[in-house]
Amino acid sequence: MKLRGLLTLAMIAQVVVTAVALLASQAVTGTGFGLAQIIALTVSGAVALLLARVCMRAIETSQNKRVAAQLAEQAQVGAQLTQAVIKTALDAFVQTDERGIVLEWSLQAEALTGWTRKEALGSDVVDLLIAEPLREGFRQRMMRLLPELSNAPIGIRFEASLVHRNGEAILIEASSTSLHLGGRHLINTFVKDVTRRHAAEEQLIQAQKMEAVGQLTGGIAHEFNNMLTVITGTIEILADAVKDNPPLATITKLISEAADRGAALTSSLLSFARKQALQPAEIDVNELLEELAKLLLATFDKKIEIVTKLDAKAWLAFADRGQLSAALLNLAINARDAMLAGGRLTLTTRNVVFGVREAVAVGAGYAGDYVEIEIADTGSGIPPAILERIFDPFFSTKDVGKGTGLGLSMVFGFVKQSGGGIKVASEERRGTTFTIYLPKAETSTLRPAGYDERKIVGGRETILCVEDDNDVRQYVTVQLESLGYKVIPAANAAEALAVAAEGKTFDLLFTDIVMAGGMNGRELAEQMVAARPSLRVLFTSGYAYDSLHAQGRATLDAPLLTKPYRKAELARMLRRSLDTAVDSAGDAIPTPYSVQADVEGFLRRQATEDNSRPRSRK
Structure with missing residues (x-):
């Protein structure tokens, strides 16, 4: 506006100067204001108007260039800010066109997928990240989502399973928005890896399910134990009363044996429900596995090779020795059944130290020191469809009459009750590996003194x-x-x-x-x-x-x-x-x-020392 004002003043000044000049010319010559002066004034005015228009266009052009430069600078700053946001974002950023061709690929996308920016740019994002059998279906799904994406100002959110460059599956959560720029249709997507979160959620759901089943199972077993207590106790009285009558004595024996089987069944149920009373103590797991290996070598088919890889520096574990023996034997028998044509059974021990994340991943009770026991076979493996159900009570893949379905349930319950964790990895036709984690023993624990169970002693209290x-x-x-x-x-x-x-x-x-x-x-x-x-x-x-x-x-x-x-x-x-x-x-x-043996030993040592000491002659 200032330039335009100056231009207007210049024009007025030009007109005034022209008029003054004409008046002065008239005064000098003495002639009147004739045609020549009017023409001169008109030409002067026309020149002034032309000059003004030229100046105004020059000013407008200059202003337009300045505005364009400012807009370009703002756009550059905006692009830099956008790139800064993309680079510093925790999630990966991927930009594609409507055909799925990659236009932008952030550093986080490189870390998430294993593909570098140079490799990804210009490639089809579906070919890069989706497993081959699923690519066509994924493309069709994306084409159906494009219209919805264009009409959704806030974008859409979805989950998908991607494949890392190394072949590992990745579960992601993506948030996509659509952008029309310069006649092009761009799709901006932020991608978050939720594999661990999803695994933790599944583990929580599984733990809640097992806890609910365990509560029900434990309650039923408790009621059965009350009934079995009466049965097993009174049958002894009946057996004593009919001991001179062989047919009745045989019947009482059958009842007693059936009650014992019922007691064993409820014991397994309570073990799964983690309601079994344990007697934890320090256990040398290497010694226990060596004993197990000797037993397996003597009883398993010679086509099955037994291999032990025991860490000589393995810590002592704190658990119930009898229950651990039963759990390991159960796993070994399952491994044998999976290797009908022969194979190798490997028993391994090692020390592990878990942080909070590692402890949660294996279902252990807390972060700290654990003794790891691994039982691996080269058998038929477990199908993925049933892998999540193997610890459920009464679930079995064996033929009817060849298993109760409580073996792995008992192992699971015992390990969890002991404050440890268990995990399983299996691949069909490659084998199965069960890994048990038991807490490290911190202090020595004395076992209670044994009693002679053959002698029944009463009292008068x-x-x-x-x-x-x-x-x-x-x-x-x-x-x-x-x-x-x-x-x-x-x-x-x-x-x-x-x-x-x-x-x-x-x-x-x-x-x-x-x-x-x-x-x-x-x-x-x-x-x-x-x-x-x-x-x-x-x-x-x-x-x-x-x-x-x-x-x-x-x-x-x-x-x-x-x-x-x-x-x-x-x-x-x-x-x-x-x-x-x-x-x-x-x-x-x-x-x-309690001290008699020590006293007698002390007296014997004193007597020996006195006899060995040379006597002085008087």
Whole structure:
């Protein structure tokens, strides 16, 4: 506007100067304002107008160039900002045209797919990233999405399975938007790798499913154990009564054996449900696998090669030795069944240290030190369609009558209950590898002293028996009285507390752990021991794991008698609980017998030293 104002002033000045010149010429010559002066003035005005128009066009051209330069600079800055956003974004960026030809490929896209920018530009994105059998279907899907993408200002979001350059599958989440630029149709896509997240979600769903099934299975097994406790116990009484009648004795034996099979079945169910009471201790896994290898060499077909690769520096594991042996034998038998034509079974141990992510990936309880046990075969492998179901209870691919479907369920439950993890990798016609992770043993754990199970020893003490199942309570009362004990029965914790409040004396509290009525056996024992520190406690349950692992300090060392049990086991556990001497505060009292062997050894050494010492002559 300033330039235009100056131009206008210049024109006015030109007209004024021209008029002054003409007037001056007239004054000098004395002639009037004639035609010649008018023509001169008109020409001058025309020249002025032409000059003004030329100047204005020059000004407009200059301004247009300046605006264009500013727009170009802004576009360049915008492009730089866009590139900066793409380069610093956490997700990969891919730009294609409507045919799928790659126009832009970020560094994150290189890291995600393995293809460099130079290799990707100009290539068909479907050929680069989609498995060959799926390419045609993917293209058709993209063509159907293009109109929807053009009409969606915020774009669309979808998931897809891509293939890395090295052949690995990648699950991605993509967000695409459409852009029309210069007559071209561009598709901008940000891609995020969600493979790990998806695996974690699947693992969570599987864990929730297994937990739900485990809760149901454990509850059913608990009820069966109550019934089996009565059956296995009373059959002993019947067997003793009909021992002189061979036909009836045979029948009682059949019933007893059937009850034992039922007990074994519920034990497997509880193991899967992670409700089995374990006795964890330090285990030398190398020693255990060497024993297993000897057993397998002696029993497996010679066409199966047994190979051990044991880390000499493997840590001690903390788990139940018997349950671990059963789990490893189960896996070995499954491997044998998968190698009917022969093959190789490899047993491996090593130490591993897990961070949080690694521990979650294998389903371990926490980050830390673990002992890894690997059992690998070269058998037929497991089809992918059933791989996710192999740990489900009663799921089996064997012929009817050749398996219960509880083997792998038991292994899974035992490992998880032990605070470890398990994973399986399998490929059809190549073999299967099961890998177990068990927590490293931190401190030594003493095993309880054994008892002679062949000898049934009773007593004359008084026992407060707390059991909410009426049949089990009656059976236990009969068995306890047959062993010579005085029994005070109680149907629940409230009745037991009422007995204690009345001041009745009793030497041992024998209580079920899982009971109805609000207070379980553990809480009852804690309350009673707080009032009577010298009171002995014996727990019993067919569903004991959770309650025992939440117990208080006062009953930390109280033994557990698992259901179903027989009279001999009941008698042994009662004496184990009653024969440990304790003082009024509930602390163990060393008995003379506990140090007798050391005393005698000391005296023998002293006598030997005295005899070997030369005697001085007087």
